[in-house]
Amino acid sequence: MQELRAELRTQTGRQAKKSRAAGLMPAVIYGAGTETLSIAVPQREFEKTYRAAGESTLVRLNIAEKAYNVLIHDTARDAVSGQVIHADFYAVRMDRALRARVPVEFAGEASAVKNEGGVLVKVAHDIEVEALPQDLPHGLRVDLSRLDVLGARIFIKDIAAPAGVRIISSGDDVVAIVEAPRSEEELAALDAPVAEVAAVETEAEAKKAAAEAKAKETEPETK
Numbered sequence: 001m002q003e004l005r006a007e008l009r010t011q012t013g014r015q016a017k018k019s020r021a022a023g024l025m026p027a028v029i030y031g032a033g034t035e036t037l038s039i040a041v042p043q044r045e046f047e048k049t050y051r052a053a054g055e056s057t058l059v060r061l062n063i064a065e066k067a068y069n070v071l072i073h074d075t076a077r078d079a080v081s082g083q084v085i086h087a088d089f090y091a092v093r094m095d096r097a098l099r100a101r102v103p104v105e106f107a108g109e110a111s112a113v114k115n116e117g118g119v120l121v122k123v124a125h126d127i128e129v130e131a132l133p134q135d136l137p138h139g140l141r142v143d144l145s146r147l148d149v150l151g152a153r154i155f156i157k158d159i160a161a162p163a164g165v166r167i168i169s170s171g172d173d174v175v176a177i178v179e180a181p182r183s184e185e186e187l188a189a190l191d192a193p194v195a196e197v198a199a200v201e202t203e204a205e206a207k208k209a210a211a212e213a214k215a216k217e218t219e220p221e222t223k
Contacts, residue, residue: 002053003060004046006039025084029061029068031091039063039089046087050075056102057138061089069094069133092133099168101126105139110147110178118150118178127156127175128168135164142175153177 009019009026019026024040050072053059061068073090077083092098103126112118127140140159147154157171 001058001060002049003062004041004049006041006061006063008064009038009040025087027087027089029063029070029089029091031070031089032093032096034068034091037063041087047084050084050087054103054138056100056136058092058133058136059089071100071133071136094133097130097132098136099128099130100136102129102137103139104175105141106144106176107141108143108145110144110152110176112147112149112152112178116150117181118147119181120144120147121177121179122175123177124156124169124173124175127159129161129165130168131165135162137162137165144176147176147178150178150180 006027006029007024019040023043025043025046027039027041027046028036029039030036049059053072055072055074057071059070059072061070068089068091070089070091072087074088075084076086078085104122104124106122110118110120113120129136129140131137140161142154142159144154146152146158154175154177155171156167156169156173156175159167159175161167
């Protein structure tokens with residue numbers, strides 16, 4: 001299990017900025033067996049832990065000589081740099097099953113892509129599961145080598161769940177599919193310019209006005 005140290009956070013405003021400058025990232029912990037606490041974690045240690053654990057693997061969070069079993073429940077990122085600037089840690093009970101979204105880990109090569117020029121489309125990137133915290137998988141493996149013909153699909157029901165894990169997502173949902181390659185005509189049609197609706201409407205209105213004017217010219221005069 002990944003471990004991460006943290007400290008209680010009391011600083012706000014300018015003091016919080018100083019903490020960030022010192023390499024500490026603000027965070028909160030809440031959930032089973034704990035009140036909501038404002039904490040700070042070392043930025044580099046958090047990033048290393050997050051890469052290894054993701055949001056579906058238990059992390060032991062050590063705060064003031066007390067350990068909590070947590071999941072990294074949510075993160076906020078800087079809009080420019082993409083760096084995580086805040087995290088929520090959710091404390092869990094080890095004897096109670098919970099639901100989480102687990103990433104799909106694609107492996108192997110689709111022979112329909114290699115041999116028939118098909119286009120691989122990865123439809124699902126995570127799947128909802130239910131398990132005790134200690135049984136939550138880091139990811140669910142999907143073998144793409146099963147896609148051996150054009151149009152072949154892999155469904156969620158085709159994925160073997162590890163022991164103690166129940167898949168919640170619909171088994172009929174598609175995880176991956178190999179589509180037939182587009183013909184030159186289809187690609188050309190996609191690139192062809194599309195007439196503007198406004199222009200079409202203007203042309204129709206012009207024809208209508210011309211027809212009405214012609215009709216008036218041919219109307220017999222009344223005395």
